[in-house]
Each structure stands twice: as C-alpha cells, then as structure tokens.
Amino acid sequence: MLEHAFRHAEAFLASLPDRPVGPPVDPDALRAALGRELPDEGVPAEQVIDDLVAGADPGIVASAGPRYFGFVTGGALPAALAADWLASAWDQNAHMWVGSPAAAVVEEVVEEWVLSLLGLPASASVGLVTGAQMANVTCLAVARDAVLKRAGWDAAGQGLIGAPPITVIAGQEAHATVFSALRMIGLGRDAAHLVATDDQGAMDPDALARALKDAGPAIVCAQAGNVNTGAFDPLEPIEYLCEQSGAWLHVDGAFGLWAAASPRYAHLTRGLERADSWATDAHKWLNVPYDGGLAIVKDRAAHRAALRLSAAYLVAGEQRDNYDYTPEASRRARGFTVYAALRSLGRTGVAELVERNCAQATRFAERLRAGGAEVLNDVVLNQVLVAAPPSAVARIQADGTCWVGGTVWGGREAIRISTSNWATTDEDVDRSARAILTAITSP
Numbered sequence: 136m137l138e139h140a141f142r143h144a145e146a147f148l149a150s151l152p153d154r155p156v157g158p159p160v161d162p163d164a165l166r167a168a169l170g171r172e173l174p175d176e177g178v179p180a181e182q183v184i185d186d187l188v189a190g191a192d193p194g195i196v197a198s199a200g201p202r203y204f205g206f207v208t209g210g211a212l213p214a215a216l217a218a219d220w221l222a223s224a225w226d227q228n229a230h231m232w233v234g235s236p237a238a239a240v241v242e243e244v245v246e247e248w249v250l251s252l253l254g255l256p257a258s259a260s261v262g263l264v265t266g267a268q269m270a271n272v273t274c275l276a277v278a279r280d281a282v283l284k285r286a287g288w289d290a291a292g293q294g295l296i297g298a299p300p301i302t303v304i305a306g307q308e309a310h311a312t313v314f315s316a317l318r319m320i321g322l323g324r325d326a327a328h329l330v331a332t333d334d335q336g337a338m339d340p341d342a343l344a345r346a347l348k349d350a351g352p353a354i355v356c357a358q359a360g361n362v363n364t365g366a367f368d369p370l371e372p373i374e375y376l377c378e379q380s381g382a383w384l385h386v387d388g389a390f391g392l393w394a395a396a397s398p399r400y401a402h403l404t405r406g407l408e409r410a411d412s413w414a415t416d417a418h419k420w421l422n423v424p425y426d427g428g429l430a431i432v433k434d435r436a437a438h439r440a441a442l443r444l445s446a447a448y449l450v451a452g453e454q455r456d457n458y459d460y461t462p463e464a465s466r467r468a469r470g471f472t473v474y475a476a477l478r479s480l481g482r483t484g485v486a487e488l489v490e491r492n493c494a495q496a497t498r499f500a501e502r503l504r505a506g507g508a509e510v511l512n513d514v515v516l517n518q519v520l521v522a523a524p525p526s527a528v529a530r531i532q533a534d535g536t537c538w539v540g541g542t543v544w545g546g547r548e549a550i551r552i553s554t555s556n557w558a559t560t561d562e563d564v565d566r567s568a569r570a571i572l573t574a575i576t577s578p
C-alpha cells in the first residue's frame with residue numbers, strides 16, 4: 136500500500152511545477168466523486184486510495200508548489216515530507232515519554248535548536264502545537280495564569296470567575312487568531328485595548344505607553360511580521376515599556392520570527408529575546424508539512440503550571456512528557472518533521488531560505504512596478520501588496536499560473552503576495568508577475 140501511495144505522491148509532486156495552481160472546481164462534481172454512500176462492506180485498500188486520488192485531484196490546490204503566494208504558505212522540504220511519512224508509519228503517541236521516548240527526545244532537540252536559531256533564551260520551553268493559532272492560545276493561557284498569579288489569584292485552580300481584571304493590549308493590526316485565542320481562554324475577543332499603528336501596521340510605542348498607564352495586571356500582544364505588509368512592531372521600545380510596567384509581552388511571529396535566523400533581517404526582531412512568550416509556525420516559512428506550530432515560553436515553570444496534565448495513572452517521570460507544554464494529550468509526533476527540516480537546512484540553510492524569499496518579494500515588487508502596478512507597502516520582508524480590484528484577483532486565480540488572495544489595506548483593495556516556499560525560483564516570480572500584470576491591466 137505504501138508503494139502504491141508512493142507512486143501517486145510521486146506523480147503529484149512531478150506535476151506541481153506545471154499544474155494550474157488553484158484550478159476552478161465544480162463543488163458538486165467534487166462531492167459526487169468523493170461523497171458516495173458509506174459502504175456496508177469494506178472496499179479494498181488499493182481501490183480506496185485510487186478512488187481518493189481520482190476524486191480529490193480536481194480539488195487539490197498546488198499550495199506545495201512554487202507559484203502559490205496566498206496566505207503565507209510554505210511548501211514541504213523533502214526531508215520534512217519524508218519524516219512526515221515516517222511519523223505516520225511509526226504512529227507514535229507523542230503525549231508522554233513512555234508513549235514514545237524518541238518523540239520526546241526529538242522535541243527536546245527541536246526545542247534547543249529553535250531557541251538557539253532564533254536567539255531566544257536557552258532556558259525557555261517549547262510546546263509543539265498544530266499551528267500559530269494554537270501557539271497563541273497556549274502562550275496566552277500561560278500569560279493569563281502567570282499575570283493573575285502575580286495578582287494573587289490561582290486561575291489554573293479557580294478559573295476566571297471573581298478574578299482580578301486583566302488588561303489585554305494589542306496593536307490595531309494584530310492577527311485575527313490573537314483575538315480568537317483571547318476568546319478561547321476566557322479573556323474575550325473584544326476585551327483587548329487596541330493601540331494605534333503606523334501606515335505599515337506597526338504598533339506605536341507612545342500609544343502603548345498611554346495604554347499601559349495604570350493598567351494593572353496586563354498582557355501585551357505584539358507582532359513580528361504583519362500578515363499584509365510584513366511590518367514588525369518595534370519590539371525594543373515595546374519590551375522596555377512592558378518591563379517598566381510589569382506587563383507580560385507576547386509576540387505573534389507566525390512567519391516573521393524566522394527573520395531572526397538571518398543576519399540580514401535579524402535587525403527587524405531587535406528586542407525579541409526579552410519578551411515572555413512567542414508564537415510561531417513551522418508549516419509556513421520553515422516549509423514543514425501542515426500541523427506544525429511552536430508555542431515558546433521564557434518561564435518553563437509557568438508554562439508547565441498552566442498546561443501540565445495530571446492524573447493518578449499518569450506518573451510523571453524524570454524525562455520530558457510533551458503534554459506538559461501543549462493543550463493536547465494524545466497527538467501526532469509532529470517533532471519529527473521540524474527536526475528533519477532544521478537538520479536538512481542547517482543554520483545557513485534557514486538564513487538562505489529567508490533571504491532568498493525576501494529577495495523574491497523585492498523582485499516581485501520591482502517587476503510589478505515596472506509594469507505599471509502600484510505597490511502599497513514598504514517591502515521589508517516577504518510580503519508585497521499591490522493595488523488591484525477583486526475582479527483582477529479572480530482573473531489571476533482563474534488563469535492558474537499562480538495563486539494570490541485579495542485583501543484591503545488602508546482602505547485600498549489589493550492583492551497580497553507572500554513568498555515563503557523553498558521551491559520558488561526567480562523564473563517563477565517573473566512568470567507570475569507577468570500573469571498578475573496581465574490580469575490587472577486587462578479591461
């Protein structure tokens with residue numbers, strides 16, 4: 136069966152550079168092909184897989200390919216993809232040491248490598264979660280408990296009813312998942328105090344200083360890498376203000392945190408290492424297959440106090456139990472893919488990946504400007520915003536040369552381009568820029 140699946144996978148991967156990136160799909164045809172009645176009798180495995188491939192193919196987006204520029208989407212590095220297959224074959228339960236000593240040690244190693252690569256405190260702890268959304272949930276749950284503990288309240292034990300109020304502060308351009316996280320951890324989606332940002336979406340430290348005045352127990356959610364512009368909140372002054380007021384500083388750096396791995400772009404993250412918690416993704420810029428987020432907390436004891444699982448039959452040992460750092464108990468051994476990606480790239484490879492994709496964003500902006508398009512942001516990282524109506528976005532998507540999504544920035548309708556795939560070449564950028572210009576300039 137694995138050889139059978141391998142042949143399908145090989146054919147798909149070979150088709151990636153040429154297949155239409157986001158083909159128009161007929162939802163009814165897709166449902167008709169995939170949504171047959173659940174059979175009474177089982178179907179042979181080979182036929183299940185053949186039918187799945189045939190039925191799914193029209194609805195498969197070539198987001199792993201080199202010309203998909205939507206939503207900050209990474210591809211899958213060969214070593215990471217192969218490790219992902221092994222993770223399924225091994226079928227390890229990564230919840231605790233006895234479930235898989237190998238998964239525990241690999242996550243320990245990933246923790247050490249990630250902290251070192253991103254220049255974060257070596258004593259910090261890392262939980263491997265599904266993505267940056269859950270990394271935000273995890274980190275902010277730790278922040279909530281830690282901030283309330285300092286105010287004399289045991290939130291882990293008693294919950295939030297009757298607890299002293301917490302002030303939550305975020306930039307006006309904070310990512311939507313920060314607000315979902317606040318909703319899920321009981322602090323409320325709409326409770327955050329939003330501080331002003333500049334025209335690139337970066338937080339204004341003076342506005343933060345005003346918001347922190349007499350704030351009481353507080354959590355500040357800063358951002359490293361705005362999902363539209365790529366802009367970074369000025370972490371150095373923000374960190375200083377948080378330290379002065381005793382606020383917990385959380386940084387959402389789903390993709391932008393990886394800039395810290397590049398000597399050329401690390402200046403954007405200055406002050407990063409003095410935050411209290413960090414959320415990032417492996418499945419975006421690190422090009423690990425999906426199901427890869429990292430929740431990083433400076434204070435390991437606070438991390439464990441907020442998330443540790445305890446039950447009579449789960450006897451904690453000397454070794455790492457992964458469930459002490461994530462909201463889940465039983466789960467996939469997702470550390471193998473991150474380990475494989477980091478080891479196959481090395482420090483230099485991660486820096487080169489970041490720098491190559493950033494240079495491609497600049498190249499995109501130059502090609503598009505030269506063709507008469509209007510670039511709306513300062514291209515500081517891997518994000519490019521181009522003025523265009525939704526009809527142009529639809530034409531680009533239907534054309535299939537590349538895939539980009541639409542957004543609104545500063546009241547202007549725009550195309551959002553993210554370069555974050557290891558396989559993208561300069562030729563892919565040029566070809567895509569031509570397709571985008573054609574769609575923008577056609578009547």
Ligand SMILES: *Cc1c(COP(=O)(O)O)cnc(C)c1O
Pocket residue numbers: 207265266267268269310312313360361362387388389390416428
């Ligand atoms: C993508 C993104 C997230 C959410 O990450 P998921 O991997 O989709 O869970 C959060 N914050 C920022 C800034 C992002 O770009």
